[in-house]
Amino acid sequence: MMFRLAQNNNAPAAGNMPDGLQNTLNFMIQGLDAMNTGLRATYMKLEEIERLLKARH
Incomplete structure (x- = not known):
């Protein structure tokens, strides 16, 4: 949102x-x-991988 605001500004x-x-x-x-x-x-992908790894142990 801030990038769009900067561009509009x-x-x-x-x-x-x-x-x-x-x-x-x-x-x-x-x-x-x-x-x-x-x-x-x-x-987001790293969080998913971490969640999957924790579920395996």
Whole structure:
């Protein structure tokens, strides 16, 4: 949610910054959002593996 808020907040600032900088910030925000999604999925998978390992013992 915070990444989307940052991206929405970056959009109106276009008049105050070069296009390249605004595009770069938007791409960074999108990349961090994607990395966050992947990291959360990894934690969920690790929690599942841990639960399965505990169930075997």
